[in-house]
Amino acid sequence: MSTATHVPASFAEIIADFGALAPADRLQLLLEFSRGLPALPERYADHPELLEPVPECQSPIFLLTEVEGTGEDATVHLYFSAPEESPTTRGFAGILHEGLDGLTAEVVLAVPSDVYNQLGLAEVVSPLRLRGMAGMLGRIKRQVREKIAA
Template sequence: MTEQTTGALPPQLAELVDDFASVGPKDRLQLLLELSRELPELPERYADAADTMEQVHECQSPLFLAVEVDPDPERRVHLFFSAPPEAPTTRGFASIMHTGLDGEAAGDVLAVPDDFYTALGLAEAVSPLRLRGMAAMLARIKKQVRAATAA
């Protein structure tokens, strides 16, 4: 990832990218699994994920997400994810998105490069199909942010 691309990442997401870059391939998978345990529980309003959230069909495991954008001038983004405990890779990807993007301004979320996840160095640890799922998560997040900010 170029310096220009890294500069486009919100601070928390850039920190995660650095964390992954600082360890070897086997430790990256372990870091992803640790992050999977940090994914926050859903608030009550999203208890029925299948009815209240958008499914990311590209993910190998059932993953649902919802995006809320504050009406304030900063247009802060809030992310909510539902993924089963038996899907640690998917939960890990969702946790990266949550940790790196939740609470950021809408413009900063939209500025994240679509391929930022390549800098995590997970290509050696997980299948290309799983990486496409992560790309799809970011695409859905951006789509929902655009819809919310256009209204």
């Protein structure tokens, strides 16, 4: 497994979109990502106990990864459950979904753990909220590692 870290093109595009905006507009883009978060498929919506909570988030959010295939070439799929009334948390989940869903395990695991700092959101959301995004990414990476090792 490669120990180098990098940002995949899909996530780099999101970073560029945030970087091109003034701070107030970044918050608006975060809200757009919250609206774009896909709903859970029925198999998880009917069984929320299968999703892992992310206690670092101020709002209740749960996530689950699926790994299709074997080893580092396996494809990762991400699923999130976040309340509509928590747009910041949903926005972070939406960014992670759009930036990482469908990539290989190797690529997801190589994403820097502090990639959220590159979004320029520290000026518009609290450090506590940013820690929530770090918690989501940490759990995604752990779940992927566990599933490719199984």
